[in-house]
Amino acid sequence: MTGREFVDSYLVPLSQLSALKKKINTGRKVVSIGRENILKGELIGDPERTSYPFRILTENSAGQEQVHTADIIIDSTGVYNNPNWLGDGGIPALGELKNKPFINYQMPDVYGKDRSKFAGKKSLVMGAGYSAATVVCDFQNLIREEPATSLIWAIRGSRSQPIPLIQDDPLPSRAALTKQANSILQDAAENIQFRNNTIVDSIEYFENKNAFSVGLKSNGHLEKVEVDRVIATVGYGPDNSIYRELQIHECYASRGPMKLAAALLGASSADCLAQESAGADTLKNPEPNFFIIGNKSYGRNPTFLIRMGLSQIVEVFSLISGDEKLNLYQTEIEGAVA
Numbered sequence: 623m624t625g626r627e628f629v630d631s632y633l634v635p636l637s638q639l640s641a642l643k644k645k646i647n648t649g650r651k652v653v654s655i656g657r658e659n660i661l662k663g664e665l666i667g668d669p670e671r672t673s674y675p676f677r678i679l680t681e682n683s684a685g686q687e688q689v690h691t692a693d694i695i696i697d698s699t700g701v702y703n704n705p706n707w708l709g710d711g712g713i714p715a716l717g718e719l720k721n722k723p724f725i726n727y728q729m730p731d732v733y734g735k736d737r738s739k740f741a742g743k744k745s746l747v748m749g750a751g752y753s754a755a756t757v758v759c760d761f762q763n764l765i766r767e768e769p770a771t772s773l774i775w776a777i778r779g780s781r782s783q784p785i786p787l788i789q790d791d792p793l794p795s796r797a798a799l800t801k802q803a804n805s806i807l808q809d810a811a812e813n814i815q816f817r818n819n820t821i822v823d824s825i826e827y828f829e830n831k832n833a834f835s836v837g838l839k840s841n842g843h844l845e846k847v848e849v850d851r852v853i854a855t856v857g858y859g860p861d862n863s864i865y866r867e868l869q870i871h872e873c874y875a876s877r878g879p880m881k882l883a884a885a886l887l888g889a890s891s892a893d894c895l896a897q898e899s900a901g902a903d904t905l906k907n908p909e910p911n912f913f914i915i916g917n918k919s920y921g922r923n924p925t926f927l928i929r930m931g932l933s934q935i936v937e938v939f940s941l942i943s944g945d946e947k948l949n950l951y952q953t954e955i956e957g958a959v960a
Contacts, residue, residue: 628928650680653687655695656867666869672910694942697865698916698931701858702728706922708748708822708854716824716837724827724834726853729753732760740851741768746836748822749855750777751924752796755785755803757853758814762806765813772813774847775806776820776838783807784816792895825852859922860914869908878921879907879914886923894925902937902946913938 637646656662657674665671675691682688705727709715718725730736741764747757754775761773777784783804791797806814823844824837833850860877862870873883885900905913915934920926940948 647680650682650688652699652864653679653681654863654867655679655865658691662867662869667908669910671869676912694911695913696938697912697914697918699861699864700917701860702917704861705854705858706856708825708852708856710821710823710839715822717826718822721825721827721834724852725825726851729757729855730853732757733763734760737764740764740771742770743850744772744774744848745851745853746774746776746834746847746849747853747855748776749853749857750779750781750784751855751857752785752799754855755799757855758784758806759799759802761814762802769813772815774815774817774838774849776817776822778819778821780819782818857922857924860918865909865912868912870912870914871908873921876921876923878919878923879905881906882919883921883923886920886925894927897925897927897930899930899933899937902941905934905938905941911942913941 636642656677657671658677660671660674672693675693676695678690678692678695680688680690706712707714708718708725730739732740740761745761747754747761749757754777758773758775761771765771765773775784784806785800785803787800787804788797791800806816817838817840820838820840822836823839826835827833828835833848834852836847836849836852838845838847862872862877871880872878873880873887876883876886878886882900882904885904889897905915905919907913915938916931917926919934936949940946
């Protein structure tokens, strides 16, 4: 399903429900959430905190602020606006903070609408997942038509194949993507270099050249490479700063809510497709009536699937209503679609 299809089939019908119609505020960013008249360290783990409404600071695109109140909050803000850093140890590489506006932290459409930015240029792609593989495969297609284009694909790990092969992969598209991405090892003529055991040590952008000087460190050896574009497909993490004044128990590894994080770590199957709901109880936080769902609920765990998010919606409203059999998605949204 494409993003457009998801909007048309799910979000638009959702917005037309009687409980939400004409009540959705768009163009506003949540800056911070607390509770009126009490602080994070007061009434620790006490249900009495629900006596104090949530206080929500928002701002619009012009920077104008507004305060809202609420009895219940569902945080489904996702992770895609909060990319991980390129540097060693997960912290910014030297110069990365300063030059962040010039780096691609989300997947560009290399072979489509962004073609002119990459054709005939030299690019660096960092990352070892399917997002990186998708970008590299687009570069393979672009290079066949624009042979002056070149690419360095670097990963932090030591594996010799860029993307691990899943035996009898039930997803044909994923299997095809893996096969094409790994084919660069045999197809060196396409101007793509693959480097493992490599980290970004430093990054400098020269506006007058519209180009980067990147320090790549591999096995203790530091090399400076000149590239026109840098694409950081190194994953994303939750922005937990908006609820820093609330009592949220977070996993020290994934930074997701602790109950769900523990359930995910304890899951027996390594295949994300085999996931089952961890149960409504894992969506509860020490902060009463505050729920984190969707991709953000997985923290930095990369196995989130949209169908798990849809299950969470059902579960969280069951918790709110006290009705374990309540399924708003089935009763109202499907009716709206029909």
